[in-house]
Every structure is written in C-alpha cells, then in structure tokens.
Amino acid sequence: MDDFKKILYGVLVGFILLIVGFVSFAFIWSCGLDFSCKQAAPPPAGTPIPTLIPATLPAPPRFIPTYTPLPSAADSGTETPAGEISNVARPSNPGAPGxxxxxxxxxxxxxxxxxxxxVSCHGAEGVGGFANPGSADGTVPALNPIDPTLKDADYKTFATNLDLFIQHGSTPAGPGPTFTMPAWGNLGALTQRQIADVIAYLISLNP
Incomplete structure (x- = not known):
C-alpha cells in the first residue's frame, strides 16, 4: 500500500511539473525574453519624434573674396611723367634693405x-611681356628697361630700390593680380650674396 502511494504521489508531482513547464514555455514564447511582457506604447500618429539633428540647418555663410587695390600715382596726388609706368609694383611686405x-x-x-x-616671369634678360591678368597694366613688369622710378644714377640707391623687391616680394597694382613676386630674401630662397649678384646683373642691363 505504501509503495502504491509513493507511485501515485510521484505521478501527481510529475503531472504538476509538466503543467508548470508547459505554461512557462507558452509565456516565454509569446513575450520573448522580456518576462514583464510590457512594451512601450507607440507614440500617437502625427507626434514628432525628438532628435538631436535639427530639421533644417542654416545655410553656411558665403565667402566673398575681396581685394584691396594698391595705391597708384593718381591716388597719391602725384602726376606720372609722360612715358613712365603709372602703376608701379610696391614691396608686398614691409622691411628694410638686406x-x-x-x-x-x-x-x-x-x-x-x-x-x-x-626668366619664367620677367622674360629672358628681363624684357618682360608675360601676361598678368588682374594687374593694373595686365603684364609682369619688365626689368629691361626697368621702371624709371626705380632707376637711379647712384648705384647704392638703385641697388636699394631693387633689393626691397627681391627681399620682400611685390604685389602689382590692380584689383587682383594673378602673379605676385615671391619674397626671395624673406623666404631664404636666395642668399644675400645671390641677391647682390642679381642686383648687379639688373643694374648692368640698365646703365
């Protein structure tokens, strides 16, 4: 009799465990791994969803290049003698002679x-003639003959006028010259000895 009760109890316990397992399996199957089986309700139709990115971005500012024309003889109030160049290139960087x-x-x-x-800009032996769009006279300044406002009978003065351009570079007068002269001395592209040699050569072209 005792053995029969044990068997009966075992069958009953097994049956209960079977039911519990079935119910648990069905619950998990319907809700996935979220045992709370509670999901957030979707937002009502027409409700905007918050975002960190604005719906419209302001247009970026438009960059408009501006050019500052260099002063010409007319701006300075001085008259240009007949036959001379009206717009002379000025040293683009301030500085003393080297x-x-x-x-x-x-x-x-x-x-x-x-x-x-x-030569690539001023031509063989400085004869010039190369176009420089955007500059006042439209060409790269010739160095042979050189602008008479730079020439001087005193060698030291003539050399100093040339040195300022070679040392510090120059920007031709005009709204936006395409080509500008590099600052050979400031950049260290030419040594002072080489600059002195170039000055001597240019003066020899303009006795």
Missing part, C-alpha cells in the same frame, strides 16, 4: 641666377 646692398655683386653670376629663377 645686407645684399652692402655687397659687391657679380653680374655674370647674377645672370645665371636670374635665368634659373626669374
């Missing part, structure tokens, strides 16, 4: 330096 003006340059060596570095 040590080259105190050196005795070699015109022959300067001719070689000029041919290697300056």
């Amino acid at each position: 040590e080259a003006v105190n050196m005795a340059g070699d015109a022959n060596a300067g001719a070689q330096i000029f041919a290697a570095n300056c």
Whole structure:
C-alpha cells in the first residue's frame, strides 16, 4: 500500500511539473525574453519624434573674396611723367634693405641666377611681356628697361630700390593680380650674396 502511494504521489508531482513547464514555455514564447511582457506604447500618429539633428540647418555663410587695390600715382596726388609706368609694383611686405646692398655683386653670376629663377616671369634678360591678368597694366613688369622710378644714377640707391623687391616680394597694382613676386630674401630662397649678384646683373642691363 505504501509503495502504491509513493507511485501515485510521484505521478501527481510529475503531472504538476509538466503543467508548470508547459505554461512557462507558452509565456516565454509569446513575450520573448522580456518576462514583464510590457512594451512601450507607440507614440500617437502625427507626434514628432525628438532628435538631436535639427530639421533644417542654416545655410553656411558665403565667402566673398575681396581685394584691396594698391595705391597708384593718381591716388597719391602725384602726376606720372609722360612715358613712365603709372602703376608701379610696391614691396608686398614691409622691411628694410638686406645686407645684399652692402655687397659687391657679380653680374655674370647674377645672370645665371636670374635665368634659373626669374626668366619664367620677367622674360629672358628681363624684357618682360608675360601676361598678368588682374594687374593694373595686365603684364609682369619688365626689368629691361626697368621702371624709371626705380632707376637711379647712384648705384647704392638703385641697388636699394631693387633689393626691397627681391627681399620682400611685390604685389602689382590692380584689383587682383594673378602673379605676385615671391619674397626671395624673406623666404631664404636666395642668399644675400645671390641677391647682390642679381642686383648687379639688373643694374648692368640698365646703365
């Protein structure tokens, strides 16, 4: 009799466990792993969803380049003598003359330096003629003959006028010249000795 009760109890317990397992399996199957089986209600139709990105972005500011024309002879109130160039290139960077003006340059060596570095803009032997759109006169300044406002009978003065351009570079007058002269001295592209040689060469072209 006792054995029969044990068997009966075992069958009853097994049946109960079977029911519990079935119910649990059905619950998990319907809700997934979220045992709370509670999901957030979807927002009502037409309700905007918050976002960190604005619906419309302001247009970026438009960059408009501006050019500041260099002063010309007319702006300064001085008249330009007949036959002279009205818009002379000014040194683009302020600065004093370099040590080259105190050196005795070699015109022959300067001719070689000029041919290697300056001919592409100023032409062979400085005759010029190359176009420079946006500049006042539309061309790269000729150095042979050179602008008479730069030439001087005193060698030191003539050399100083040339040195300022070579040392600090120049920007032609005009609303937006395409080509500007590099600051050979400031950039260290030419040594002071080389600049002195180029100055001697240019002066030899304009006796």
